[in-house]
Amino acid sequence: MEPTAQNQLRVGVDLGGTKMEAVVLRLSGDSFEVLSRLRRPTERELGYEHIQSALADLVYDTVRQAGLTDMPPIGVGMPGSISRRSGLIKNSNTTCLNGRPFRDDVSAKLGQRVRFANDANCFALAEARFGAGRGHSVVFGVILGTGVGGGLVIPSISGLPDAWDGPQGIAGEWGHVSLDPENGPSCYCGRRGCIETYLSGPALEARYASLRGLAQPLSLRQIVDRRAEDPVAQQVLDAHCQLFGRAIATVINIVDPDLIVMGGGLSHLSWLYQAGATEAAKWVFSDELTTPIVANQLGDSAGVIGAALLP
Ligand SMILES: [Zn+2]
Structure with missing residues (x-):
């Protein structure tokens, strides 16, 4: 299938301990264009439910800012990983996420299956594709x-x-x-x-x-x-x-x-x-x-x- 403009649009979220950031990107071959970008505090001290809602709001607002009506595919990078066995978060230094079904909960809020990966993997992937590792x-x-x-x-x-x-x-x-x-x-x-x-x-x-x-x-x-x-x-x-x-x-x-x-x-x-x-x-x-x-x-x-x- 030929890729269309829509399926080359992507949402990326970097969920850190102190701040969360989202972008909408348009990918084309070996380059990319940032259509919109928003950054907000994570406020992890407010707990699990808060982080879920804040992340979903951030994604909706970033997509709206890019002028899109449909939600592109979404990827989230964060410290820690998701247990293959249980689907629960482990090893995150935002410890209120550990042991919780964060991927499923965020996917439900955003109405699609969201891909998750460790933040260091996301860093390495971006540098390999578009940065020093190209x-x-x-x-x-x-x-x-x-x-x-x-x-x-x-x-x-x-x-x-x-x-x-x-x-x-x-x-x-x-x-x-x-x-x-x-x-x-x-x-x-x-x-x-x-x-x-x-x-x-x-x-x-x-x-x-x-x-x-x-x-x-x-x-x-x-x-x-x-x-x-x-x-x-x-x-x-x-x-x-x-x-x-x-x-x-x-x-x-x-x-x-x-x-x-x-x-x-x-x-x-x-x-x-x-x-x-x-x-x-x-x-x-x-x-x-x-x-x-x-x-x-x-x-x-x-x-x-x-x-x-x-x-
Ligand atoms: Zn250690």
């Missing part, structure tokens, strides 16, 4: 921010990139590999010493505050700005970079992707791309590291664009 076959997207996540993209039968989430919906979750299950910092997943508890932004900020004896942690930006005159700031950032290299080397050893694309607030740390890659090279099971580790090109929009590519 033209590469297997792309691993890294999210280094409030949390540490990842998404794996492989070519589909049609040749277009497709997110691989695995039979348990956990593919790419390198952030919850435990490095020190006995004595490591506790993680929201219930274990200790996960990679996320060392590499996330809050982890880095807490490490600096602890070494400096600060009651309130400084922001990542402030720590970075201090590094010229404060050896402790430099030491914390160096240790973070070394651990990033060692942790990402395990991903490279297992997946050996054609490209790694970095997203999240810490992807602005320029040294991760050179010094981080040099550290990774020490731990990769190869005499050289040829995997490009590059910055994203779509910025904050990658999540919502990737969600629109799901249906």
Whole structure:
């Protein structure tokens, strides 16, 4: 069947812990056009029912703003995943969604089956199709921010990139590999010493505050700005970079992707791309590291664009 203008329209929603964003996209070949975009607070403290209604209202308003009368196919990206067995949300850091039939409830409100995927998978999918990973076959997207996540993209039968989430919906979750299950910092997943508890932004900020004896942690930006005159700031950032290299080397050893694309607030740390890659090279099971580790090109929009590519 020839695609019509209507079936190339897509709605994407990026549901985060603090904000939710929706876009209506028109897809055409290897480019896209944003027809409308709205962003609102998630207000997750108001609970499960509120988030469902707020998401549905956001989608209806974004579609109306685009001047459409019919609802296009909808994809939603969010932290966590949907259990294949039960259809319930798991692993979301918006914890009021865990154990709830969120996909079914949202689909009922919107009058169609909504596709869901992990937000890191959406990020990786958007960058593989339209951003830094364009033209590469297997792309691993890294999210280094409030949390540490990842998404794996492989070519589909049609040749277009497709997110691989695995039979348990956990593919790419390198952030919850435990490095020190006995004595490591506790993680929201219930274990200790996960990679996320060392590499996330809050982890880095807490490490600096602890070494400096600060009651309130400084922001990542402030720590970075201090590094010229404060050896402790430099030491914390160096240790973070070394651990990033060692942790990402395990991903490279297992997946050996054609490209790694970095997203999240810490992807602005320029040294991760050179010094981080040099550290990774020490731990990769190869005499050289040829995997490009590059910055994203779509910025904050990658999540919502990737969600629109799901249906
Ligand atoms: Zn964990």
